[in-house]
Amino acid sequence: MQKRVLFHNPWLPYVLLAPQIAVTLVFFIWPASQAILQSVLLEDPFGLSSQFVGLENFQRLFADPHYLNSLRVTAVFSIAVALLALTTALVLAVMADRALRFAVGYRTLLVWPYAVAPAVAGVLWLFLFNPTIGILAYLLRGVGISWNHYLDGGQAMLLVVIAAAWKQISYNFLFFLAGLAAIPRTLIEAAAIDGAGPVRRFWTIVFPLLSPTTFFLVVINVVYAFFDTFGTIHAVTQGGPARATEILVYKVYRDGFIGLDLGGSAAQSVVLMAIVIGLTVAQFRFIERRIQY
Amino acid sequence: MAEVSFQAVGKTYPGSRTEVIKGISARVADGELMVLLGPSGCGKSTLLRMVAGLERISRGTMAINGRIVNDLEPKDRNIAMVFQNYALYPHMSVFDNMAYGLRIARIPRAEIRARVAEAAQILELTPFLKRKPGQLSGGQRQRVAMGRAIVRNPQVFLFDEPLSNLDAKLRTQMRVEIKKLQTRLGVTSLYVTHDQAEAMTLADRIMVINDGVAEQVAPPLEVYRRPASAFVAGFIGTPAMNFLAGRLCGDGRAVELAGGVRLGLPAPVAGGPMAGGTEGAITVGIRPESLRLDNGHGDLAVAVDLTEMLGADSVVHGRLADNGSTLVARLSGIVPARPGDRLRFTIAADALHLFDTTSGRRLDA
C-alpha cells in the first residue's frame, strides 16, 4: 500500500516537524552531547577547571570493582523485576480474561498503581517491610524468617525488586489483557477440539500469539528497571546495604552529585545511553521481524 | 460408524432468559450429511457448537454413537470442526496446523507425516505445507481447515458456514469438493449454512430451523416439494413462494382465494381449520415456477408490474386482478410482458400448497 503523503508546500513537513525536533534537541541531544563531552574531561572538585583525558574515565570505570558490582546488581535487579512483573501480570491477566470479559471502567481501575510515584510506592513497601513496625516483617518473623533489609543485602534486593515490580504489574496486566482479548476465541476452541487441554492450549497457542506483546513488555520493563526505579531505590535502600542495591542509575547520581566525580559520572551516563539505544534497536528489529504471521 | 442423535435438546445462554434452541429432536444417520439451514440468528451455530461441546446443553440429551455426550469435553467427543473464519493457528505452518491434533494424540511421527501428506494430496495442498496461513489465499486456507479436520479421522465432521468467506465461483466449486470428500470418507457430518443452494446440493437431509425450532427434517427434494410449514415453503426456493389468503370450501375439495377465484384440489383436505368449524381460513402457497401462462383459460388474472429477463427464464412480478395481492411467476423462455399488460396463469391442482394460517403447518389430504 502507498503510505507516502504528498505535500504541496515543500516547507510544510519541516514546519510540522519543527516542534518535535526542537524538543528533542533541547531535552535530549544537547544534554546527551554535554554528557559525552563531560565524559572525556577530568574536572577538579570545585568545577573551576577541566582537562581533556580521552577515554581515561571509561578505563577507570571498567577497572572499578564498585562499578562492576553495580553492573551485576543492575542485571540481577532488572531481570528479577521484569520477570516478577511480567509473570504476575500474565497470571492475573489470564485469570481475568477467563473469569469475565471485564467492563472497561473496571479495567482502568487496575492501572491505578501505575499512577503512584515510584518513591511513594517505595515508601509504601518500606513501611510494610519495616523490621520494627512493618506488618509483613512481623508476619515473616512469625514463620521464622528474621527480616532486616537494613542489614541483609539479599533481603534489601528482594524488597526493592518487589516494590519496583509492583508498580509495573498493572501496566503489564493491561497489555496482556488486551493481547489476550485479541486472540480469536475460535482458535482456542479449535485447539480444544484438537484435543489440547487448558495448559497445553496456553503454551502452544496463547503464549506464542502473545509473544509480540511479551517482547514489547520485556523491553519496557527492563528499561523501567534500569531508569525509572531511581525513586524506589532512593526511598527504600539508598543503594545499600553495602551497595547491594546500587544499580547503575543510582551510582551515576551518587558519584556525580555526592562524589562530585563529574567525568566518571558522565562516562557512566554514556554507557547507560548506549544500553538504551541497544535495547531500542533490538526492539524495533524484533518487532519488525515478528509482526508478520 | 457414528450416529448423532438429539433428544429434546434445548439451550438457554447463561444470563439470558430466552431459550435459543427450543427442544430439537432428530437423528443423523451414520455417514449422512445433514445440513442445518435457517435464517441468521435462528440457532444453527448454537446447535452445532453444542454437538462440538463448545456450548453446554441446557436440557435434553445428545448422543454420539449411542453414548451420551452432554458432559463430555470437546476433546473426548472425537469430532472435528471447520470454522467460518477457519481458525487456523497463525503462528504454525500448514503442516503443523494439520499435525497439531495428531501430536497431542501422541501418534508416531512417521504416521503423522504420512497422514498429513495424504490429506495434503487430496486437498492439493502439498506445495504449501511449509507456509504460514497468512501466506495463503482464502480458498487455500479453507482447504487447510478441511485438512486439519480430516487427518484426525473423526467420527463426526462439523462445518459452520465453511464457505461463506469465499467468492461465489470458488464457493460453488468447493461445495462440490466437500460433497465428494464427505461421500468418499463416509463420515457423519453436520453442516451449517444459510445458503439454500448449498443446502440443496450438499445435503442428504436438511433440517430447517426457525427460531430454535426444527420445522422440518427431510431430504432436499421433499423439503422443496412438500414443505412442512409456510416458513419452510417461503425459505426454500427462489424467487420465494407466493402466499395468498384463501379459505377451504366445498367440503375441502376446493379453495377460494380472496376475491373469488376458485381452485380445485386433487383430493379433499380434512382436519385443520375445516374440522374446527371456523370459516376455514387458510394460506395458499404457489411456487413461482409452477405457474403456467395460459391467456385463454387461466384462472389467475394478473396485471404486470415488472418483468425480469434472466435469459433462460423470465420472472414476472404482478398483481392479482381480483384482490390486488402480489404474485411472482417464473416462466421459461423470454416473456415480453410490459408493465400494465394483463396475463392469465393457470396452476396445476397438485402444485398448490395449503397451510393453516394460524399455525403455519401444512394441510394435506
Ligand SMILES: Nc1ncnc2c1ncn2[C@@H]1O[C@H](COP(=O)(O)OP(=O)(O)OP(=O)(O)O)[C@@H](O)[C@H]1O
Ligand atoms: N454467547 C451468547 N450469549 C447469548 N446469546 C447468544 C450467544 N451466542 C448466540 N446467542 C444468541 O443465540 C441466537 C442464535 O445464535 P446463533 O449464533 O446460533 O445463530 P445462527 O443461526 O448461527 O446465525 P448466523 O447465521 O447469523 O450465524 C441469537 O439470537 C444470538 O443472539
Ligand SMILES: [Mg+2]
Ligand atoms: Mg452462525
